[in-house]
Amino acid sequence: MAVSATTLVLAGSLAACGSSGPSGGGGGGGDAAQIWALQDTTLNPIEQASIDRFNESSEVGEAELQTFGNDPYKQRLRTAINSANAPDVFFNWGGGNLKEYVDAGKIEDLTPMLDENPELRDAFLPSVLAGAEIDGKQYGLPMRGVQPVLLFNNKEVLASAGIDGSPATWDDLLADVAALKAKGITPIALAGSQSWTELMWAEYLLDRVGGPEVFQNIRDGKNGGWAQPEVLEAMTMLKELIDAGAFGDDFASVGYDVGGASTILAQGQAGFHLMGSWEFTNQLGQSPDFVNAGNLGYGPFPAVTGGKGDPSNLVGNVSNFYSITKDSDAKEAAEEYVKTALTDETYVSDLVKAGDVMPITGVRDQLAAGDNADYTTTIYDQVANAQNFQLSWDQDLQADVATKMLTELQNFFLGDQTPEGFVSALAG
DSSP: OOOOHHHHHHHTTOOSSOOSSOOOGGGTSSSSEEEEEEOOTTTHHHHHHHHHHHHHHOSSOOEEEEEEOHHHHHHHHHHHHTSTTOOSEEEEOOHHHHHHHHHTTOBOOOHHHHHHOHHHHHTBOHHHHGGGEETTEEOOEEOSOOEEEEEEEEHHHHHHTTOOSSOSBHHHHHHHHHHHHHTTOEEEEOOTTSHHHHHHHHHHHHHHHHOHHHHHHHHHTOTTGGGSHHHHHHHHHHHHHHHTTTTOSOGGGOOSSTTSHHHHHHTTSEEEEEEETTHHHHHHHHOHHHHHTTOEEEEOOOBOTTOSSOTTOEEEEOOOEEEEBTTOTTHHHHHHHHHHHTTOHHHHHHHHHTTOOOOBTTTHHHHHTSTTHHHHHHHHHHHHHOSOEEEOHHHHSOHHHHHHHHHHHHHHHHTSSOHHHHHHHHHO
């Protein structure tokens, strides 16, 4: 089974399905608003403290936190949300993950709340807030940090091949690949045994070639979906990169773990590595000397000359969101919590101290004063300046479609599928 980037990040701190408190509200018939979230040993105490503060001052009711392991969460939510035991507020990934519930009429439209409280809308970075906007209406508010995908590099390796920093354009990247190959270095580290790592290349290339509308058409079943010509163009460009030997010969046996793609980059066996922003934390834990020596570089995905996609556009895990169920029995408390708690200074500060780059306007100064400030402010600036932030496709598509896409993509990287065949398999 393919593992999404979000699952990977959270897996180390998640335990079995369970609860931090008794049922209530929509989740069990009590008076308190039930808030459902994923289990996380670092973040759950911050969430609980936020709820405790809310309960101490609330005049409209209380809230309770229930947490669940990542793997069973989606199925449990899907079952509960169509029953009388739905939570009042629930954690989600936005995008297509949320859209199925919106289309079923199960989710409260938060647009009136934002219209009545414009300072709340302005508190969030627009590219992130848009992650839970569906058909022009807002159905969720960000409650955790951002995780865009960046092009990481080994500065020392690049310098040895005469390369100065991240490539600005796709043609620059192809030239860098040739320069690194000439030095006998694998140009790009890739954990090809896990197809979600390959997905990042397709996501960015399609965006740069055709703009975000192309994938949005795929997700929404419009304008030919996968058969749009930009898909074939992007996959053809990706095939050229693979055929140029950019990922070496052994990427299919490499995983994303200790001794995997991250270590290959840190040990100087590759020049680049396209990965989510959590790569920095992983490198700091696995190869601290590499990071502390200043050899880990990072930059945006290159632009495609003549492409329709804005070079500021990002892909990755936009954020996580809190949404409210339409039939909540504790809606007043649920709405008040979502309206006030997610921008609370203590809540935001606690998450920043825990390492989250929060999508809150004005939080940059906190990041600049914290650990690894150059990196965290770079992430913040990229998100703040992004014209669009696309949720990872395997989270934004229906599960069956995402599974087929990842299978075809892995075949594509292995050379068992052509650009035309990839399009045909998914469009058919």
